[in-house]
Amino acid sequence: MLQAFKYYISQAFSSVFRNKLMVIISVSTLIFCMLLLGLAIAFGVNLGYISNQLESQFEIHAFVDLSYTEEAARALEPSVQGIVGIADAKFCTKEEALASLQEMLDHSNALAGLEEDNPLQFSYKITLKNIRDAGSVETALAAIPGIESVSNRTDILGGISTFTSIARNISIFGMIIFAFIAVFIISNTIKLTLMARKKEIEIMKSVGATNAFIRSPFIIEGGIVGLIGGVISFIPAYFGYSSVVAWWQGWAGSFGMFDLAPVSQLSSIFLSVFIIAGIAIGALGSMLSVRKYLEI
Amino acid sequence: MIIFQNVTKTYADNNVVALQDATFHIQKGEFVFIVGPSGAGKSTITKLMTCEELPDSGSIRVGEFNISKMAKQQIPYLRRSMGIIFQDFRLLPNKTVYENVSFAMEVIGASKKAIRRRVPDVLSMVNLTSKARSYPHQLSGGEQQRVGIARALANTPHLIIADEPTGNLDNETAWEIMSILDHINKQGTTVVMVTHAQNIVDDMQKRVISIEDGLVKSDQQGGYSYVTSI
Structure with a gap:
């Protein structure tokens, strides 16, 4: 052999x-x-x-109507949390939004002075249990009165x-x-x-x-x-x-x-x-x- | 040893009946010539024995092998039981005499030890010990055919089939080859030799099966001329 x-x-x-x-x-x-x-x-x-x-980075941002006060914006939380498929929804104040924007722009002074009259919106940062539910969660969010717009990275x-x-x-x-x-x-x-x-x-x-x-x-x-x-x-x-x-x-x-x-x-x-x-x-x-x- | 029983073989491509209802038995230890004119069907007989061709009808037995009913995988083992000698020697030009003989043992998976022991033996049987390292082109025709015989003997077959082994040799060299074949036969190996050489057949006085137009014309002891004169 x-x-x-x-x-x-x-x-x-x-x-x-x-x-x-x-x-x-x-x-x-x-x-x-x-x-x-x-x-x-x-x-x-x-x-x-x-x-x-x-x-793992995926999150949906739901922006609240500009006319809403912080209190009114926070009041939307139960409706947001109630949507099926959401793992967590975190309320984000205008200040927090500005801070993270500044961080993205490397702390440049381009945004200096905006603290006084912050043009940004209140928002909710939403993470999902499963990324496949992104579409249905987005639709449900958009249907909540007071949510002006929804953005995410599903397109990318x-x-x-x-x-x-x-x-x-x-x-x-x-x-x-x-x-x-x-x-x-x-x-x-x-x-x-x-x-x-x-x-x-x-x-x-x-x-x-x-x-x-x-x-x-x-x-x-x-x-x-x-x-x-x-x-x-x-x-x-x-x-x-x-x-x-x-x-x-x-x-x-x-x-x-x-x-x-x-x-x-x-x-x-x-x-x-x-x-x-x-x-x-x-x-x-x-x-x-x-x-x-x-x-x- | 060999039994041909009502064997018929037709070649499909040209519709030639090469062998018709041929029946003969060859006993173990016999020396048999198969003679006849060109195209008579002599080579068909050797091809049937080695299972290169299959019969259309009838049965063929070689040793323990029933060729007509044999599975294809058995063919190599049938061929190991016989040694074949060709008219054109069929030596490998790039191998020495020793290697040409050992090759026959290598390809059936013989051990190195068995090869080292057997090859010098068969080379001395055909008087080629001194030429072991020569290449075929350095040898005469007779010497080349002796290498062919040594190769056929390498795997200690019970049967030697020689197809016109002297066809390419002069008379004197042909006799050299015949005496080697006779010697092998005397040691108990069956020899079946297809030939044209009338003088050899006449002088050897062995059994002669004569084939003409695919038919066995005669089958008896004696010479070529005796057979054809009937």
Whole structure:
């Protein structure tokens, strides 16, 4: 058994070295395929990662009519609290609103003097039990007399989800097409090996080698080509994603927006998925060709 | 050892009847020539024995294998029970004499130890010990065929099938090969040899099965000329 396995491996490796050109072509196609797969993974993982961040920050602001006094505004609390799906509703005075606005503007003096005649509204900051209820809670809030307007970030959340899922679907589609091309090219590489070793295979058959014994080196050869493609693909995927994250932190970090999934998390996913997918595509390609061209 | 019972084989692509209702038995330890003109169906017989082709009707038995009813997975094991010698030697040009022989053992999963023990034995049987490290292109035709015989013997088969083994060799070398085959047969291995070589068949005085147009014309002890004169 061990003897046979050693034989398969040595045959597979020597064949990879013999067919360098076809191996290079197969590996290049695989790299394309893997990078698209990587893109799909990056979008998918970040979709989840960003949604989680936005959900934890998510709150609805319900603004009270400007004509209301503080007392009248506070009197709305029972109606607000009564809405189904609300986890907590916190009353926010004009002063608090001004303070947080100032904080957002880095304590600049642009708002100086407004304390005397505060133009901001009383409001309620509402957190939800489940972000899915955002729509119905907003409608219910808007229906309360005295609530002038309702704002939230569902639009941002929705926009990001739609963008990432479209991007992910496009990259998955591209990946599938390239996977087919990779399987086709690898099966041709293996076909060349089979042709080159036709005589050897005939002799193997005549002395009673089993089909599995004849096929295994070719399938392992496909797997090796796939493994090489997978490992090489990891390099551009790793550096590509690292630079996207670095750029995002520099650009979006200053706006206090969400973060992207960390490089360490993505790189371990890239490496494991690329290796597994590469070997699978390679082995599948050679299996198809061995089945087709190796009538035993 | 080998039983052909009412075997008929037609090739679908050109509708040629290669073998028609052929019946013969070969006992263990026999030396049998299969003779006949080109296209008579001789090669079909060896292809049926090695299960490269399947019969349309009739039954074939080789040793413990019932070829007509055998599962496909059994074919490698059937072939391990026999050694095949080809007219064109079929050696691997990039392997040495030793490696060509050991290859036959490697591919059926023999251990390194068994290979190291067996290969020198079979090489000495065919007088090629001194050429173990040579490559096929460095050998004469007769030497190459001896390597082919050594390879056929490597897995200690009970049956040797030789398809025109002397077809590419001069007369003297052909006799060398015949004496090796005769020697192997005397040690108990059954030998079935397909041939055109009338002088060899005449001189060896073994059993001769003569095939013509897919039919077994005669099956008796003696020479080629004797058979065809009937």
